[in-house]
Amino acid sequence: MKSDRNLAGGPPALSxxxxxxxxxxxxxxxxxxxxxxxxxxxxxxxxxxxETDLAEQLQVSRTPLREAIAxxxxxGLVSVVPQVGTRVEPIRLHDVEQARFVRESLELAAxxxxxxxxxxxxxxxxxxxxxxxxxxxxxxxxGFFAADEALHRQVFAMSGHLGAWQLMQPMKMHLNRxxxxxxxxxEAVRVLIDDHTAIVDALESxxxxxxxxxxxxxxxxxxxxAPGLQGRxxxxxx
Amino acid sequence: MKSDRNLAGGPPALSxxxxxxxxxxxxxxxxxxxxxxxxxxxxxxxxxxxETDLAEQLQVSRTPLREAIAxxxxxGLVSVVPQVGTRVEPIRLHDVEQARFVRESLELAAxxxxxxxxxxxxxxxxxxxxxxxxxxxxxxxxGFFAADEALHRQVFAMSGHLGAWQLMQPMKMHLNRxxxxxxxxxEAVRVLIDDHTAIVDALESxxxxxxxxxxxxxxxxxxxxAPGLQGRxxxxxx
DNA sequence: TTACGGATGCTTGCATACAAGTTCTCCAGT
DNA sequence: ACTGGAGAACTTGTATGCAAGCATCCGTAA
Numbered sequence: 001m002k003s004d005r006n007l008a009g010g011p012p013a014l015s016x017x018x019x020x021x022x023x024x025x026x027x028x029x030x031x032x033x034x035x036x037x038x039x040x041x042x043x044x045x046x047x048x049x050x051e052t053d054l055a056e057q058l059q060v061s062r063t064p065l066r067e068a069i070a071x072x073x074x075x076g077l078v079s080v081v082p083q084v085g086t087r088v089e090p091i092r093l094h095d096v097e098q099a100r101f102v103r104e105s106l107e108l109a110a111x112x113x114x115x116x117x118x119x120x121x122x123x124x125x126x127x128x129x130x131x132x133x134x135x136x137x138x139x140x141x142x143g144f145f146a147a148d149e150a151l152h153r154q155v156f157a158m159s160g161h162l163g164a165w166q167l168m169q170p171m172k173m174h175l176n177r178x179x180x181x182x183x184x185x186x187e188a189v190r191v192l193i194d195d196h197t198a199i200v201d202a203l204e205s206x207x208x209x210x211x212x213x214x215x216x217x218x219x220x221x222x223x224x225x226a227p228g229l230q231g232r233x234x235x236x237x238x
Numbered sequence: 239m240k241s242d243r244n245l246a247g248g249p250p251a252l253s254x255x256x257x258x259x260x261x262x263x264x265x266x267x268x269x270x271x272x273x274x275x276x277x278x279x280x281x282x283x284x285x286x287x288x289e290t291d292l293a294e295q296l297q298v299s300r301t302p303l304r305e306a307i308a309x310x311x312x313x314g315l316v317s318v319v320p321q322v323g324t325r326v327e328p329i330r331l332h333d334v335e336q337a338r339f340v341r342e343s344l345e346l347a348a349x350x351x352x353x354x355x356x357x358x359x360x361x362x363x364x365x366x367x368x369x370x371x372x373x374x375x376x377x378x379x380x381g382f383f384a385a386d387e388a389l390h391r392q393v394f395a396m397s398g399h400l401g402a403w404q405l406m407q408p409m410k411m412h413l414n415r416x417x418x419x420x421x422x423x424x425e426a427v428r429v430l431i432d433d434h435t436a437i438v439d440a441l442e443s444x445x446x447x448x449x450x451x452x453x454x455x456x457x458x459x460x461x462x463x464a465p466g467l468q469g470r471x472x473x474x475x476x
Numbered sequence: 477t478t479a480c481g482g483a484t485g486c487t488t489g490c491a492t493a494c495a496a497g498t499t500c501t502c503c504a505g506t
Numbered sequence: 507a508c509t510g511g512a513g514a515a516c517t518t519g520t521a522t523g524c525a526a527g528c529a530t531c532c533g534t535a536a
Contacts, residue, residue, distance in 0.1 A: 026519080050487075060520085062522090063519080063520055064520065070305040074309045075312075083488055083528050084487065095401060098405060099405065101401075102402045105343050105344050109342070163332065166336075167337065264490075288517075290516090290518095300491085300518090302489075302491095319517090321498050321516095321518055323518080
């Protein structure tokens with residue numbers, strides 16, 4: 001029953017960062033695999049896990065697995081009840097809304113800061129927009145998702161607050177997991193790309209007010225799909 | 239050398255939450271103790287830790303200790319180099335600035351949302367202000383710190399985004415650790431309380447513009463003390 | 477038929493032993 | 507005196523065994 005989860009895929013334990021040969025800890029590898037699996041909904045919200053089963057599937061002992069789970073619990077993606085069980089937290093619209101609020105607030109602030117900057121080279125953003133168009137036409141959801149993330153990240157980088165983007169990542173897991181549910185709708189993706197275009201235009205012209213408007217609307221779109229998704233995947237929600 | 243760190247103090251492993259008797263995991267207890275010790279600078283920035291020593295001091299085995307450390311690493315407070323050592327991350331002004339940016343952005347957004355609310359009962363905020371005054375006179379830094387946190391938290395609660403406050407907590411560790419360095423200055427505390435008072439006044443009258451101004455200035459004060467502190471505690475900084 | 481009780485199998489929590497790697501020290505040789 | 511190398515002593519990483527608690531199922535008795 002649990003064995004049909006598509007995890008792992010065994011990357012090498014040795015990776016090279018630059019010239020330096022770095023040994024990656026099993027515990028880190030396990031964490032990343034689990035986090036990615038939860039984010040991509042390959043492990044369903046609400047699913048119950050078993051340390052022993054997971055350890056066997058991933059071919060590791062329980063020790064590194066437990067350390068990975070401890071980190072996931074910290075991020076709010078997993079809950080553990082001692083002597084009872086471990087499970088992936090269901091999607092809570094309240095948490096999604098709180099994460100959305102955080103994201104909107106930070107993006108607005110980052111956009112405003114980016115508008116202040118003297119040189120605003122939006123060439124990179126334009127190419128990311130083109131990539132999003134390409135993925136949209138090719139129905140490449142994962143590609144679109146990556147380009148979407150890259151675009152928003154780039155705005156933070158231009159604002160000089162890339163660190164804030166990184167600090168925001170853990171909490172964004174809740175948001176991303178929810179977003180992925182509604183992403184298969186091509187029309188929704190079309191709207192998102194139009195939003196992005198408008199935002200980049202505003203940034204290029206340095207119009208903070210217009211950008212503010214578009215970002216705010218863009219961020220609030222996420223929850224629009226909530227009722228439909230909740231009806232379609234009732235088991236995924238709390 | 240390491241044995242003079244004032245950790246632990248062995249609280250009971252059983253705590254009562256409401257009527258329910260809950261067994262607290264040692265791993266959680268260890269995490270909270272370490273996080274508090276790092277936040278309160280009882281473990282100095284840059285200090286090197288030893289899993290074996292720490293485990294002995296805290297009277298636990300390395301397993302729960304390591305799970306706690308894994309969470310601290312995730313929060314960026316501790317770094318681990320395999321087969322070499324574990325150490326408390328030094329204070330990086332860049333990280334502090336990024337955390338400050340996040341905090342300012344969120345507080346501005348929360349304040350604006352709170353101003354929109356119909357009922358704005360600032361009585362609780364007023365009593366927290368009084369408590370801050372009291373702690374200031376009594377030179378009770380820990381008390382002031384707690385009341386400070388409570389005040390800012392209350393604004394988030396009034397805005398309906400208490401969840402955002404909670405999501406922000408992990409990253410705020412960097413900010414708090416830095417703030418505590420400069421807190422012993424009574425004059426600085428005086429200014430902070432005046433800021434708080436102005437913010438509460440603005441909230442009571444629902445004046446978002448004035449509040450925005452005060453919150454922004456309040457948030458930016460943190461970094462003012464940076465050069466002096468860096469000169470006084472050079473070993474604490476990266 | 478229903479209610480109660482105990483055994484069994486599951487779960488996670490913790491401690492310990494061992495493995496692998498790095499750094500430091502000290503001694504020998506030049 | 508200085509350099510090099512071998513080894514000891516440390517570090518963290520992982521596996522395994524055991525302990526403790528909860529849920530479920532089955533048997534028994536009313």
